[in-house]
Amino acid sequence: MIQSSAIPGARFVEPKILARIGSLDLLARTVVDGFINGLHRAPYFGASIDFAEHRGYVAGDDIRRVDWRLFARTDRFYVKQYEADTNTNFTVLFDISKSMGFSSGGVSKLEYGSYLAACLAYMAQKQRDRVGIITFDQEIVTHVPASAKHFNVVLHTLDRAKAARPGHLSTPLKLMAEHFKRRGILLLISDFYDEPDDILEAIKPLRFLGNDLIVFHVLDPREIDFEYEDASTFEDLETTDQMPVVPQSFRDQYRSMIQEHINTLQTRFSEQRIDYALLNTDEPLDRALFSYLSSREKLMRVR
Amino acid sequence: MSFLAPLFFIALGTAVVPILVHLIQRERKHVVHFPSLMFVRRIPYQSVRRRRIRHWFLLLMRIAALALIIAAFARPFFRQSAAAMAAALGGDREIVVLLDTSASMGYGDHFEKAKAAARSAIDSIGGASRATLVLFNKNAEENMRATSDRGRLEAALAAAKVTSGGTKYGSALKLAESILSRSTLPKKEAILISDFQRVGWSSSEDVHFTEGIQLTPISVADDKASNLSVAVSPNFGRSTFSGQERITVNAGIANHGAEALSKIPVTLEIEGRPMETVTASAAPNAASSVSFAPFTLAEPAVRGTVKAGTDPMAADNEFHFVLTPSLSVSVLVIDSGERDSSFFLTSALGIGNTPAFQVEIVPAARVSATTLEKRAAVILNDAPLPPGAAGGVLKRYVERGGGLLVAFGPRSSWPSTEADLLPGVLGPVVDPNDGRGATIAAPDYNHQVFEVFKAARSGDFSAVRVLRYRALQPGKDDRVIARFDDGAAAAVERRIGTGRVIAFTTTLDNTWTEFPTKTVYLPVVQQLVKYLARYEQPNSWNTVGQVVDLSVLLKSRADRVVSTPAGERLRIPSTEPGLLELNEQGVYEIRTGAGSARPDRIAVNLDPAESDLTPLDPAELVAAVTGHAVQTTNQSSSTEPVQLSPEEAEKRQGLWWYLLIAGLFLLAAEMAVSNVLSRNERFL
Numbered sequence: 001m002i003q004s005s006a007i008p009g010a011r012f013v014e015p016k017i018l019a020r021i022g023s024l025d026l027l028a029r030t031v032v033d034g035f036i037n038g039l040h041r042a043p044y045f046g047a048s049i050d051f052a053e054h055r056g057y058v059a060g061d062d063i064r065r066v067d068w069r070l071f072a073r074t075d076r077f078y079v080k081q082y083e084a085d086t087n088t089n090f091t092v093l094f095d096i097s098k099s100m101g102f103s104s105g106g107v108s109k110l111e112y113g114s115y116l117a118a119c120l121a122y123m124a125q126k127q128r129d130r131v132g133i134i135t136f137d138q139e140i141v142t143h144v145p146a147s148a149k150h151f152n153v154v155l156h157t158l159d160r161a162k163a164a165r166p167g168h169l170s171t172p173l174k175l176m177a178e179h180f181k182r183r184g185i186l187l188l189i190s191d192f193y194d195e196p197d198d199i200l201e202a203i204k205p206l207r208f209l210g211n212d213l214i215v216f217h218v219l220d221p222r223e224i225d226f227e228y229e230d231a232s233t234f235e236d237l238e239t240t241d242q243m244p245v246v247p248q249s250f251r252d253q254y255r256s257m258i259q260e261h262i263n264t265l266q267t268r269f270s271e272q273r274i275d276y277a278l279l280n281t282d283e284p285l286d287r288a289l290f291s292y293l294s295s296r297e298k299l300m301r302v303r
Numbered sequence: 304m305s306f307l308a309p310l311f312f313i314a315l316g317t318a319v320v321p322i323l324v325h326l327i328q329r330e331r332k333h334v335v336h337f338p339s340l341m342f343v344r345r346i347p348y349q350s351v352r353r354r355r356i357r358h359w360f361l362l363l364m365r366i367a368a369l370a371l372i373i374a375a376f377a378r379p380f381f382r383q384s385a386a387a388m389a390a391a392l393g394g395d396r397e398i399v400v401l402l403d404t405s406a407s408m409g410y411g412d413h414f415e416k417a418k419a420a421a422r423s424a425i426d427s428i429g430g431a432s433r434a435t436l437v438l439f440n441k442n443a444e445e446n447m448r449a450t451s452d453r454g455r456l457e458a459a460l461a462a463a464k465v466t467s468g469g470t471k472y473g474s475a476l477k478l479a480e481s482i483l484s485r486s487t488l489p490k491k492e493a494i495l496i497s498d499f500q501r502v503g504w505s506s507s508e509d510v511h512f513t514e515g516i517q518l519t520p521i522s523v524a525d526d527k528a529s530n531l532s533v534a535v536s537p538n539f540g541r542s543t544f545s546g547q548e549r550i551t552v553n554a555g556i557a558n559h560g561a562e563a564l565s566k567i568p569v570t571l572e573i574e575g576r577p578m579e580t581v582t583a584s585a586a587p588n589a590a591s592s593v594s595f596a597p598f599t600l601a602e603p604a605v606r607g608t609v610k611a612g613t614d615p616m617a618a619d620n621e622f623h624f625v626l627t628p629s630l631s632v633s634v635l636v637i638d639s640g641e642r643d644s645s646f647f648l649t650s651a652l653g654i655g656n657t658p659a660f661q662v663e664i665v666p667a668a669r670v671s672a673t674t675l676e677k678r679a680a681v682i683l684n685d686a687p688l689p690p691g692a693a694g695g696v697l698k699r700y701v702e703r704g705g706g707l708l709v710a711f712g713p714r715s716s717w718p719s720t721e722a723d724l725l726p727g728v729l730g731p732v733v734d735p736n737d738g739r740g741a742t743i744a745a746p747d748y749n750h751q752v753f754e755v756f757k758a759a760r761s762g763d764f765s766a767v768r769v770l771r772y773r774a775l776q777p778g779k780d781d782r783v784i785a786r787f788d789d790g791a792a793a794a795v796e797r798r799i800g801t802g803r804v805i806a807f808t809t810t811l812d813n814t815w816t817e818f819p820t821k822t823v824y825l826p827v828v829q830q831l832v833k834y835l836a837r838y839e840q841p842n843s844w845n846t847v848g849q850v851v852d853l854s855v856l857l858k859s860r861a862d863r864v865v866s867t868p869a870g871e872r873l874r875i876p877s878t879e880p881g882l883l884e885l886n887e888q889g890v891y892e893i894r895t896g897a898g899s900a901r902p903d904r905i906a907v908n909l910d911p912a913e914s915d916l917t918p919l920d921p922a923e924l925v926a927a928v929t930g931h932a933v934q935t936t937n938q939s940s941s942t943e944p945v946q947l948s949p950e951e952a953e954k955r956q957g958l959w960w961y962l963l964i965a966g967l968f969l970l971a972a973e974m975a976v977s978n979v980l981s982r983n984e985r986f987l
Contacts, residue, residue: 100338109338220338233333233335234335235337236338237336239340245335248981
């Protein structure tokens with residue numbers, strides 16, 4: 001289940017309250033600034049090109065990076081390594097399939113995902129990353145290439161996103177993998193209603209270029225705890241299939257199955273060195289931001 | 304059980320709703336949108352074919368709950384009597400069932416209705432409740448003492464019969480009050496079941512129930528009851544033909560109904576043989592009379608019956624009587640022997656035949672002891688005491704029961720030797736009021752002689768002027784039965800042995816008084832003689848409820864055997880008082896001794912008041928007895944046990960509440976059970 005791990009001092013507002021803020025920009029500023037102010041150490045990793053370390057020259061290294069001064073002193077070839085260039089691409093891969101439109105009373109998964117994407121895009125933009133977004137369902141719906149000037153376009157795209165069609169991960173993700181030419185940070189937001197193997201199979205290509213992939217598994221509380229009372233006919237939002245369900249009878253088995261699904265995804269993503277975070281639309285956004293920052297920190301150094 | 308709104312049972316068709324819910328409404332119409340049924344599909348789902356009912360118990364609970372609720376709307380109630388209802392609603396009761404058994408209850412099926420009502424009341428007792436059955440007519444009898452044993456009560460009720468008695472509610476209500484006031488049970492109720500004849504209740508009845516005792520009247524009266532009754536005039540026409548007495552019977556027909564009756568056959572039967580039948584008519588609520596042809600009365604105690612028409616109350620359609628040839632009263636008049644000295648006296652006694660007076664006039668000088676024999680009365684009319692009657696002869700005659708009237712006049716004298724025979728001490732002749740005369744001012748109307756003058760304007764004694772009388776000073780045991788206006792005794796009585804002596808202080812002719820010329824003369828003389836002769840007119844019939852003293856009636860103290868009209872034989876030993884209560888309508892026959900060939904007879908008829916079925920408003924009676932108005936129960940138009948109106952019964956019982964609560968409780972139980980079951984199963 002979801003475990004809240006709010007950073008001490010962080011004061012986040014409930015998603016339901018965030019929903020009242022009409023502007024995603026304002027929402028992102030509110031959340032991110034509040035989040036950052038609560039951190040004990042500065043989150044800015046700087047955009048310096050400072051020297052990092054020397055390493056031995058190997059064939060194929062660019063001879064322009066040989067430290068000639070050191071060669072003069074030691075008569076050996078060393079290559080100078082510098083802090084990585086922090087100006088990276090930050091692309092949000094946002095699943096807007098119909099199942100993401102589900103809401104059990106608070107904000108829908110789509111809305112929650114929008115807030116999340118807006119917040120992280122804002123944060124990335126503040127770090128002078130280039131931000132872009134790709135929304136998809138069973139195919140790519142919108143593509144906003146990563147750019148330093150596309151933050152507002154990203155927000156606009158998020159604002160217009162509508163969960164209207166059934167979704168499927170493999171096809172659009174395959175297309176995306178072919179598209180990305182430059183490594184960067186990919187943020188995948190989805191509810192992952194697919195078999196874990198199929199999901200992994202679809203996500204793997206994204207990792208080929210060395211992209212840092214952060215996966216946010218967004219679920220509504222009802223999807224996790226299945227707190228329905230009355231026996232009813234349940235309709236699949238994507239396939240529109242119907243089936244009679246007695247929640248009281250189904251609940252325990254359903255819970256164990258969804259938990260098993262989550263655990264499997266977590267394990268499999270971990271194996272693939274993919275950051276995975278399960279988000280409950282009832283929870284504040286701090287866990288998501290923290291996950292992002294952890295990933296960003298790891299990307300600080302390029303070796 | 305009955306229902307006030309049985310049409311609601313049409314709704315019983317909804318009992319199939321649970322089945323339809325099972326069989327038809329298999330899928331819930333409520334649709335829940337869910338992101339993905341990916342996991343739900345994996346859960347094994349028992350697709351139960353709902354045509355098969357798995358939980359019959361649940362289904363039956365639902366149907367039963369529906370049926371109970373529908374039954375509640377149908378407003379059920381039990382057809383019980385008011386008493387039963389009261390029993391159902393309250394605690395233990397002490398009830399006294401007062402069942403009218405008077406003759407009027409024999410009208411149609413009134414008594415059967417009354418018994419049904421009483422049975423219903425008895426059925427209502429339960430637990431520690433007790434009931435007492437009181438049968439009453441003019442008298443009340445505690446037929447079955449307070450008991451909870453309904454079997455005994457019903458047996459006593461089954462044995463109850465209509466009697467020939469009259470109706471009187473007062474005695475029954477007093478008995479009920481005494482029974483109930485002794486009871487320690489919390490609820491006390493008297494149930495009066497009757498036709499509520501108005502004649503049975505008088506507002507002067509001093510009956511008041513104490514607080515807490517309830518009186519429930521149950522009327523079986525029929526407002527449109529019509530009744531015909533017959534009665535025979537007590538004054539039979541008696542005439543003599545060829546030395547035999549002939550009797551003319553006059554009968555009255557009373558129509559107690561709102562419709563005129565015509566061509567009513569009225570039959571006279573003598574000794575069981577029809578003698579003559581005539582027809583009569585009677586206007587509504589009116590009476591008419593018929594006369595039958597005279598018949599010869601040759602024997603004593605001849606039984607006769609007059610029967611008239613037919614109607615639901617047969618008892619009063621016949622009237623019984625017993626006739627005996629007239630017996631004359633033998634009177635010996637002793638006078639001075641002068642001509643016409645007893646003219647007025649004999650003339651007065653010669654008129655009339657009830658009774659006929661057989662008068663013999665004998666001069667005082669010729670009276671002997673034998674002359675006095677078999678004389679019912681002796682009149683010493685202005686004559687000296689006869690020598691033949693002296694020496695204790697006359698005294699012995701009186702002591703044996705004879706009657707002596709002594710009328711003083713100018714020729715009267717009374718020897719001192721016979722002073723104890725005379726009521727008082729004889730004094731001198733008195734000229735009252737200086738010769739202006741006196742009047743009889745103060746007759747004793749309580750005395751049998753003057754009783755007939757008791758009513759207003761029944762006898763004008765003030766017109767009787769008495770110019771002279773003999774002073775008589777009454778003894779202390781003598782009774783002055785009349786006085787003059789100057790206070791002197793006019794008539795004094797003395798009882799000697801079983802006989803009576805009356806001294807009249809003035810003459811019975813017109814020598815000293817104008818009395819013989821006044822209208823009161825004749826009845827006074829006849830009353831004096833009848834009194835002294837102990838004459839009693841034989842009753843041709845008696846009324847039910849009267850008590851006769853057989854020893855007086857038959858003048859015999861032998862053993863008596865009485866045959867009642869119902870055929871029962873009663874033996875009354877000579878050692879016991881010969882009192883006989885006449886409880887049955889018909890003719891009683893009494894035989895005395897072994898050699899009595901022809902029995903004496905007593906005819907007994909219903910109280911004429913019983914024929915008047917005009918009902919009393921039971922509420923009036925209840926209000927008078929309890930001080931509270933009450934709603935009465937009328938059963939006049941129903942042959943079933945006494946019932947409240949359906950609305951009233953349903954309202955009192957309120958069974959629908961219980962049914963509704965039971966239905967709702969069943970529904971709640973069904974809900975709980977179904978919840979438990981559904982938790983354990985994964986099918987719809």
